[in-house]
Amino acid sequence: MDAGAAATFEKLFGHPARVVARAPGRVNLIGEHTDYNGGFVLPMAIPQYTQVELRPRGDRTVRAFSTNVGEQAGVQEFVLGQETPGRGWLDYVQGVTLVLRREGFTFEGFDVRITSQVPVGSGLSSSAALDVCLLRGLREAFSLPLEDVRLAVLGQKVENDFVGAPVGVMDPMACHLADGGAALFLDTRSLSYERVPLPAGVEPVVINSGVAHNHAAGDYRTRRAECERAAELLGVPQLRDLTEADLPRLNALPDPLGRRARHVLTEDARVLATVEALRTGDLAALGPLMYASHASQRDDYQVSVPEIDMLVELALNEKDVLGARLTGGGFGGSIVALARTGTGASVAQRIAQAYSKRSGRTATVLVP
Known part of the structure; x- marks a missing residue:
């Protein structure tokens, strides 16, 4: 101290x-x-x-x-x-x-x-x-x-x-x-964990949109209840228990429960694919996985907001950014991106400046 x-x-x-x-x-x-x-x-x-x-x-x-x-x-x-x-x-x-x-x-x-x-x-x-x-x-x-x-x-x-x-x-x-x-x-079921190093060729970028969220508010609680109801209708203890073979069953669920379940099922698969890409150094695989995750949060889970979508779009236009997505519970908050090593600071500043011009809000670069 x-x-x-x-x-x-x-x-x-x-x-x-x-x-x-x-x-x-x-x-x-x-x-x-x-x-x-x-x-x-x-x-x-x-x-x-x-x-x-x-x-x-x-x-x-x-x-x-x-x-x-x-x-x-x-x-x-x-x-x-x-x-x-x-x-x-x-x-x-x-x-x-x-x-x-x-x-x-x-x-x-x-x-x-x-x-x-x-x-x-x-x-x-x-x-x-x-x-x-x-x-x-x-x-x-x-x-x-x-x-x-x-x-x-x-x-x-x-x-x-x-x-x-x-x-x-x-x-x-x-x-x-x-x-x-x-x-x-x-x-998160077994609470087993493993530390997976980032490949030498990438570094994380985190930018706060300036739009605050609140997990104790209703939207987050609603999403959790929708997942629990979808699992109940599908006859599984948790949505974690679904497999790719269950995707057709989701279409029979009342809207928006099918979309909520689809996000969770496909997001779990994206996590496993990302871990494999990090382990093998397959940088080309990371971007599509991150952007697919963001699209799923925006469309199926409906937790993104226009400001976050704007930050992700601006990141997509940067040649040194491999991928970007909403991070956290949503309804505001921050994006995370993976940039080529050595470019993160300059990329983040350009994204933040362009965002401020277009949105009128101040973005804060937190990492690097």
């Missing part, structure tokens, strides 16, 4: 922090809306991270401060065992303590200061980064016997059970276990 952060913590709470923990945001290369359907995903970490500084208090009170909501919000408090939803960003802190206690972990109150570089509503898992880094900090501060996969699963429970966002397990798994040099190939 740098001297400035240490001084700020002490000024806020009257004593120095004892533990510092970080967790990165994540970008999903491919495999969107497959995680809550038991399927495959391929995220990787981004340089932007969330950090918590904390100190045990010795009582039952939690005092929390977030630099991202402004000084006027001040220090917020709650008592362990009296967590109450509806308090905005504090719900993530309350959700972590509630879930840990329900899982049988014992710990005291604490003071915590939160800072984050991961833009909220960008499709880059700002909330999962907060859940994970707070869980990491509490694990260290109170010596909690919490192994890595379980920590990530508890991060998902925070969002599902307390915040009210029906997200899958990919985000906390990626924020906890992924890194920036390799993609995390994750089977």
Whole structure:
């Protein structure tokens, strides 16, 4: 922890922090809306991270401060065992303590200061980064016997059970276990994972559209319910259980359930094909897979927006971009692209500038 952060913590709470923990945001290369359907995903970490500084208090009170909501919000408090939803960003802190206690972990109150570089509503898992880094900090501060996969699963429970966002397990798994040099190939049913390095010839590009989304809002929840209903009508536990032979059956489903199921079935296949292309260095295969993924999200899953489509179209016009797609839950957020190594920064700046001229919005280049 740098001297400035240490001084700020002490000024806020009257004593120095004892533990510092970080967790990165994540970008999903491919495999969107497959995680809550038991399927495959391929995220990787981004340089932007969330950090918590904390100190045990010795009582039952939690005092929390977030630099991202402004000084006027001040220090917020709650008592362990009296967590109450509806308090905005504090719900993530309350959700972590509630879930840990329900899982049988014992710990005291604490003071915590939160800072984050991961833009909220960008499709880059700002909330999962907060859940994970707070869980990491509490694990260290109170010596909690919490192994890595379980920590990530508890991060998902925070969002599902307390915040009210029906997200899958990919985000906390990626924020906890992924890194920036390799993609995390994750089977969200078994929670088995493998780090798959990117070939030397490509580098990731991430551009935030400036259109924010909210996973706790209705559209994301509706998509999940549609998938569950489609699986029920098809007689399978989850859409993950479909195979290519089932594609004709999807046409018999009422609209839009058939299109939702088709996206999940074909997206799972695209993840597996992308992993194989990364392993073999088949760069030519990556672009068509990414663009097909975006088209499926736009047309079958209907989670894209005009601004995101514009960014993908601009990326398509760049000769050094292999492929691009919407990343994250949709309804705004960011795109991810794969560019030829050494071209990412210049390509991203051209796309962002052209986007701003055409849309009137400001795009932010997050990677590189």
